[in-house]
Amino acid sequence: MDPLRSAAAGDWLKPRIDIQWHDMHAVVPRGFPAYARIFHPAWRDHPEATKTWHGHELPARGAVQGQEVGWSDVALAFGKHMHALTQFGRLTGPEIPRLGPVDAAGWRYGSPELGNLNPEKLAAAAVHLCAHTSTPNQGVTGIWEGYGGLTSSSGYVELTFVDDGVQPDYGGGSEAPNAEPGTGLLPAEVVNGERLQLPGRSYFLFDTAPRIYLEPGWLHEAPWHHSPDSPQSPNLLWPADKSWVLVSEIDFDSTIVGGSWDLISALAQDPAIEALAIQEGADLTWDADVHNRPAQ
Known part of the structure; x- marks a missing residue:
C-alpha cells in the first residue's frame, strides 16, 4: 500500500471522465461494456x-x-x-x-454512508473483481484528497459548485489555513507530490493489489484512515490490466463498477452484494428516480 510518487498510472481515466455534468460520467469513466451499481447498506x-x-x-x-x-x-x-x-x-x-x-x-x-463501501461488502465484491482480471496482484487505489486529517492535522478541502451545469471545478479546493503538510496521516513528500487530477476531484494514488480487499487485514495497513474502526474504502480502484474500475464517489450513496458483462452479472447475482446493472450514461441524481416520484 505504498503511495505512488507519480500520478501517471491514472492518466488512462482522464479522457473517459466528462468535464460537464450530464450523468454519472462526471465521476465514473466511460467506455466499459457494462456497469453495476452497488448499493451501500x-x-x-x-x-x-x-x-x-x-x-x-x-x-x-x-x-x-x-x-x-x-x-x-x-x-x-x-x-x-x-x-x-x-x-x-x-x-x-x-x-x-x-x-x-x-x-x-x-x-x-x-x-447509507456516502463515498464509502463497508469492508464486508467490499470483500464480497472483491471476490468477483479479482476473478475478472488477469492482474489481481497488481493495481491502484485512489483516495480523495479532502478527507480530514489526511494531509495535515487540520487539513480539509472546500467543495465549490456552480449552477450552470458546467463544472470544471465541482470539487477540490484548498487546505485549511496554517495547515502543515505532513502532520496528518500522509508524510510531507506524499502530500507535496503528484495527485491524480480528474475534473473536480484530486486523488492520492497507492500501489495496492485488488486481492488485498478480500481479507480484513487491509484495515490495519491502509495509510489513509485513522483506525480499523473507521475505515475508508477506495474512492477509485482498478487492476493493472484496467479490465474494470470501481468508483465510490464521495457524494454517492452507492459504488459504481465498470467492467465486462460477466463481471457485472456476477456482482448483480451475488446475494451478499446488493447490486443492479445500470446503463452507460445512467443519471444518479435524486430526480432520476421517476418510479418513486411523489404524486403531484
Whole structure:
C-alpha cells in the first residue's frame, strides 16, 4: 500500500471522465461494456420500549435494536419500487420530527454512508473483481484528497459548485489555513507530490493489489484512515490490466463498477452484494428516480 510518487498510472481515466455534468460520467469513466451499481447498506433501529411525544411513539433511551438493511428491504417496508436508478430519499416515507423516516412496524431508518463501501461488502465484491482480471496482484487505489486529517492535522478541502451545469471545478479546493503538510496521516513528500487530477476531484494514488480487499487485514495497513474502526474504502480502484474500475464517489450513496458483462452479472447475482446493472450514461441524481416520484 505504498503511495505512488507519480500520478501517471491514472492518466488512462482522464479522457473517459466528462468535464460537464450530464450523468454519472462526471465521476465514473466511460467506455466499459457494462456497469453495476452497488448499493451501500442503510440502517434501521426499533425500540423495545416506547414513550409518547406529541402523539408519536419515541424510542426509550438505551432500548433500541439496530441492524444493517438493504435498499430492497427499505422499499418493501414503505411500499416503494426498487430499481437500478432508485434514490434512497425517495424510498422512505415522510419523516417524523426528531425521528426521521419510520415505517408502519415502527422501524426508524437512517441513510447509507456516502463515498464509502463497508469492508464486508467490499470483500464480497472483491471476490468477483479479482476473478475478472488477469492482474489481481497488481493495481491502484485512489483516495480523495479532502478527507480530514489526511494531509495535515487540520487539513480539509472546500467543495465549490456552480449552477450552470458546467463544472470544471465541482470539487477540490484548498487546505485549511496554517495547515502543515505532513502532520496528518500522509508524510510531507506524499502530500507535496503528484495527485491524480480528474475534473473536480484530486486523488492520492497507492500501489495496492485488488486481492488485498478480500481479507480484513487491509484495515490495519491502509495509510489513509485513522483506525480499523473507521475505515475508508477506495474512492477509485482498478487492476493493472484496467479490465474494470470501481468508483465510490464521495457524494454517492452507492459504488459504481465498470467492467465486462460477466463481471457485472456476477456482482448483480451475488446475494451478499446488493447490486443492479445500470446503463452507460445512467443519471444518479435524486430526480432520476421517476418510479418513486411523489404524486403531484
